[in-house]
Amino acid sequence: MIWILKLIEDLERVPSVYFKKIVNTQDLWEVRAAAGSNIFRLIGFFDGPDLVILAHAFQKKTQKTPKQAIEIAEERKKK
Numbered sequence: 055m056i057w058i059l060k061l062i063e064d065l066e067r068v069p070s071v072y073f074k075k076i077v078n079t080q081d082l083w084e085v086r087a088a089a090g091s092n093i094f095r096l097i098g099f100f101d102g103p104d105l106v107i108l109a110h111a112f113q114k115k116t117q118k119t120p121k122q123a124i125e126i127a128e129e130r131k132k133k
Contacts, residue, residue: 055087055094062106076119082109082127084119095119097127107131 058072062085076082076097083106085096097119098108109130112123 055085055096058085058087076124079124080128080131082124082131095123097123099127099131 062068062073072086074084074086076084082097082099085098085108087094087096093114095112095114096108097110097112098106101107109127110123112120114120
């Protein structure tokens with residue numbers, strides 16, 4: 055995960071396999087990382103052009119991002 059976060063920080067265009075906007079959300083983005091068969095996600099949002107605030111993390115077990123994880127991140131974004 056640290057390598058992916060550094061990649062996001064350093065690259066002007068990050069491959070969508072690592073960093074992608076979550077559709078049907080209020081501008082939430084997902085950082086993706088895999089370690090063996092485990093898949094981890096961090097949900098965050100931009101605060102200005104250069105700062106990403108990571109609001110929620112979870113281990114992904116299904117194909118679709120859980121609605122509860124999105125709701126947690128959206129609530130934290132409002133605060």
